[in-house]
Amino acid sequence: MKKIFFLYLLLTLTGCAKEELFSEQARHDLWLFHEGAEMPIVVEGNTSSKIFLILLHGGPGGSAQEFNAYSKAFSDPLEVDYAMVYYDQRNAGLARGEWDEDKLTIEQHVEDLDKVIDLLNHKYGDDIKIFLSGHSWGGFLGTAYLLEPARQAKVKAWINIAGGIHRNLRNFHNLATIKTIALEQLAAMENVEKWETLLQDTENELNNGPLQYDAETESVPNALLRRAENLISEDRLLDLNGNGGTAAIYGDNYDVFLILINGRKGTLIEQLYAFDETLEADLNKITLPVLSIYGRYDVVTAAPQGEYLNANVSTPEEDRKFVLLNKSGHSCTKNEPVVIAEEIKMFIEKYQ
């Protein structure tokens, strides 16, 4: 009797320990140790679809877990149909490991992403379909990754959400967008005095500012965009759909302090300016289907950044799509999560 009991116990325990690779509600916690970095990757959702959507977070220094934790209206509907891949980049989010400034480069981030994609193939098989998406800096990183045709071959399509694509042009795109919004708000007689002042300062920067910005001089347009963001918030131009933090902190692996401290570390701004030249030369190497999604009130990486991307890739016209969200700013997955999730679903269904 005792033997039967222990055999039953053993079978039960080993049965519990086995994790299903393909299911409709999977949650797999993976770690990628690469070149000193220890990067967490959460695969959550419908792995049985064999469609994997990688989400590259912003920053640098943000966290992909943030989308899973605070933008559930965006991430949950996608998890129903696909396996979402929340990957925290080196020295960002919940990543741990060595802090090596020499490895905080665009090239290293591109290499890390390549390893993430290879790891997904290694774990889930070569027959899975991988879609790549990225928000803000993630939009840049995904674009940089796809400039190499061999890497493009590993993914089905590219979803750029409010990506900062071209660093120098970004300043002019942001300033032009601030001007447009200011004129609209003045016409609507909203917050007149503040918008007038901001409009004057913006026009002054557009007329007298440098033609080529750098890490130092971009502080002027950056200060203007912070003022614009405050006014956009005051005038309640955005929808707000983020969910609360309690479940995120205690139920998910969301470590506020770790994410904040990681987020304050190094910056790649100088490298981003230097990369503009590569981008101008190689953007036409991208032939994948492209979906660009931007908020109308995004003054951090304004919508013309997406238009620039769509206009310069070599993807056939019918496989390029641009979506402008009318009630969104830069954090558009918190402003219009349902619309974005639906657009992504339609796009994936078309190109899977």
Added chain:
Amino acid sequence: MKTILTLLFLLQSLLLFAQSETLEKPKSVGIHYFGELGFRPGLEVDFGLPILKNKIKRAEKKRLLFLQGYLRPSFAYYHYAHFSNNFLLGLKFNYQFKLVNSENYKYLFAEPYLKIGYLRYAFIGEIFDTANGGFEERNFGGANSIVLGAGLDFGGKITNRFDWLVGFEYLAESTDDKLLLHRFVFKLGTRIKLQTK
């Protein structure tokens, strides 16, 4: 910095065990719920050894104030969902202010303390290492930290054997990947006296 802290930690441990045989003062074992940010669940066990001479002051007619220093080596386990299991080996220096009613021997105490410790994160999930080319699966992976902090415990008598205890703790965590993190802990539990005389 880390080397100094580790040496300090070891030295204090040696002093603790060197002294523990020479004093005959009440020792106790504490068992607490250890909630990082309140609700990230964990458990802490500590062991109290008196290290400074007990001083008695008469607070009022019926009340006596006892002042006593303790070293409390501690071990805590707590859990971050989907991320890591965490093991904290610590050493606390508690200074107890204990107010005793001399008629019924009921008491309340407050204990401010300093804490130093070593924290080990054991990552939850599958770990893949690219060090040798390809993806080599590793059984263990994690991070190390040194923690320095302070806290305040309050407690009182339940029975001759048991005390209740509630406390708060702040820990500054210096990680091996050069981060400085902040940790806030809520504690609730009991202390079991090993001598009830």
